[in-house]
Amino acid sequence: MTDHTVKSYDKELEAIGLKIAEMGGVAEKMLVDAMEALSTLNIPLAERTLAHDPKLDRLQREVEEAAILTIAKRQPVAGDLREIVGAIRTASDLERVGDLAKNIAKRAIKIIKDARVPRATIGLKHMGDLAAMQLKDVLDAYAARDAARAKAVWVRDAEIDALEDSVFRDQLTFMMEDPRNITYCTHLLFCSKNIERIGDHATNIAETIHYLVTGENLPIERPKTLETTVK
Amino acid sequence: MTMEAATATLTAGNDRPVHSAPQGPIKIQARDVNVYYGDKHAIKHLDVDIPQHSVMAFIGPSGCGKSTFLRCINRMNDTIPICRVTGKIEIDRRDIYDPSLDVVQLRAHIGMVFQKPNPFPKSIYDNVAYGPKIHGLARTKSEIDAIVESSLRKAGLWEEVKDRLAESGTGLSGGQQQRLCIARAIAVSPDVILMDEPCSALDPIATAKVEELIDELKSNYTIIIVTHSMQQAARVSQRTAFFHLGTLVEEGPTDVIFSTPKDKRTNDYITGRFG
Numbered sequence: 001m002t003d004h005t006v007k008s009y010d011k012e013l014e015a016i017g018l019k020i021a022e023m024g025g026v027a028e029k030m031l032v033d034a035m036e037a038l039s040t041l042n043i044p045l046a047e048r049t050l051a052h053d054p055k056l057d058r059l060q061r062e063v064e065e066a067a068i069l070t071i072a073k074r075q076p077v078a079g080d081l082r083e084i085v086g087a088i089r090t091a092s093d094l095e096r097v098g099d100l101a102k103n104i105a106k107r108a109i110k111i112i113k114d115a116r117v118p119r120a121t122i123g124l125k126h127m128g129d130l131a132a133m134q135l136k137d138v139l140d141a142y143a144a145r146d147a148a149r150a151k152a153v154w155v156r157d158a159e160i161d162a163l164e165d166s167v168f169r170d171q172l173t174f175m176m177e178d179p180r181n182i183t184y185c186t187h188l189l190f191c192s193k194n195i196e197r198i199g200d201h202a203t204n205i206a207e208t209i210h211y212l213v214t215g216e217n218l219p220i221e222r223p224k225t226l227e228t229t230v231k
Numbered sequence: 232m233t234m235e236a237a238t239a240t241l242t243a244g245n246d247r248p249v250h251s252a253p254q255g256p257i258k259i260q261a262r263d264v265n266v267y268y269g270d271k272h273a274i275k276h277l278d279v280d281i282p283q284h285s286v287m288a289f290i291g292p293s294g295c296g297k298s299t300f301l302r303c304i305n306r307m308n309d310t311i312p313i314c315r316v317t318g319k320i321e322i323d324r325r326d327i328y329d330p331s332l333d334v335v336q337l338r339a340h341i342g343m344v345f346q347k348p349n350p351f352p353k354s355i356y357d358n359v360a361y362g363p364k365i366h367g368l369a370r371t372k373s374e375i376d377a378i379v380e381s382s383l384r385k386a387g388l389w390e391e392v393k394d395r396l397a398e399s400g401t402g403l404s405g406g407q408q409q410r411l412c413i414a415r416a417i418a419v420s421p422d423v424i425l426m427d428e429p430c431s432a433l434d435p436i437a438t439a440k441v442e443e444l445i446d447e448l449k450s451n452y453t454i455i456i457v458t459h460s461m462q463q464a465a466r467v468s469q470r471t472a473f474f475h476l477g478t479l480v481e482e483g484p485t486d487v488i489f490s491t492p493k494d495k496r497t498n499d500y501i502t503g504r505f506g
Contacts, residue, residue, distance in 0.1 A: 002504040003504065004502070004503050006503060074503075075461075076502070077501050077502060078491065078502050
């Protein structure tokens with residue numbers, strides 16, 4: 001893209017992009033650490049994960065403030081406006097990813113004393129890996145402004161939804177086997193829901209990137225290639 | 232896709248201009264219009280359809296030909312000896328360069344507002360009454376009074392000047408003078424109003440009043456506005472045409488031009504990346 005005639009305008013957009021990249025890094029690490037803490041019963045790691053959240057909140061505010069200031073000063077149009085609106089939307093998705101990862105870390109701390117069926121976290125870990133990969137891919141797509149790669153993330157979310165279905169069935173089985181598992185498995189069910197929501201935020205970001213790059217929205221309905229929903 | 236690859240999907244270079252057909256009846260139609268000032272080819276093979284009762288904005292860097300084309304529409308370029316126009320411009324399907332056409336009659340149907348307010352050094356009343364008088368649109372004093380009042384009302388100026396109609400038009404503020412010029416333009420009941428940067432000499436409040444007026448006038452008139460303010464084009468117009476180096480590069484609904492322009496030159500211009 002050709003530079004703006006006003007150089008400071010480019011610098012402002014670049015600074016917003018850097019903050020989004022930083023937020024992406026924090027959110028990604030929070031998810032990976034929370035899942036690691038959950039499956040390895042690591043309380044200190046879970047606590048460190050919680051401590052990252054305020055940073056993400058602060059960065060989101062900074063992105064919003066910088067975006068609003070740039071809109072007020074430059075009256076951006078076309079690609080520049082999409083860039084700024086995209087940054088606001090992405091920052092809010094990443095902030096939510098952080099909240100959901102934080103919630104997983106909190107639940108990890110709660111259930112560690114009560115970890116009755118360690119094998120119950122296996123499917124969940126698989127889901128977490130997939131969500132982390134989706135998040136990484138979508139952040140790479142954001143950095144490269146790559147609409148095709150973003151669209152691939154958007155399509156792949158169906159896999160997380162399918163896994164959630166399978167994790168749900170597993171947890172029900174464990175609960176039926178022994179009612180003393182119910183508290184533990186219910187926490188894990190919430191964790192699986194959190195991961196599924198993180199996947200949704202990754203697809204939101206993918207949609208934002210597609211719009212930002214092409215100016216066109218992806219369809220409202222994703223192609224349903226897999227049996228995905230638990231109703 | 233990288234940023235470069237993304238912008239490469241915009242048509243680059245000297246492709247055919249981007250057009251999308253307007254809805255509704257066409258008021259002005261230009262086909263293969265060329266304008267030369269001596270050897271200089273100022274407008275090149277321009278095609279455009281301008282819909283009735285709407286606002287069309289012409290944007291582009293200085294010297295791109297937008298004002299030149301605007302002045303073709305009321306044949307103001309006729310007054311420049313070295314200027315030559317080829318191609319066809321029709322208003323209501325009538326060729327305005329037809330030699331049998333009465334240019335004075337044509338201009339009576341096309342009002343024009345300029346960059347600098349240029350009221351006649353006469354009273355406010357006479358500024359508005361002059362056109363209808365010379366075109367014989369009114370015979371009696373009361374008919375002229377009615378035209379003066381309704382034109383000043385349409386221009387949003389009546390309440391501010393009704394008690395001092397005999398004062399000189401040049402004594403008004405810049406924004407009021409410009410609205411007086413608009414009242415003068417609409418006093419002869421034109422179909423088309425051409426505006427060449429009508430707000431560039433006005434403060435933001437006067438600009439807002441003129442923009443509000445443009446919005447009201449569009450239900451009865453076909454308005455073409457040349458502006459250097461991108462925000463103004465985005466605010467007041469339904470369609471926008473981008474000119475560059477004498478070529479109409481891209482033309483379409485204003486919301487498309489300012490959100491997802493198809494041509495890279497349009498994108499670079501509206502986002503401030505030109506030159």
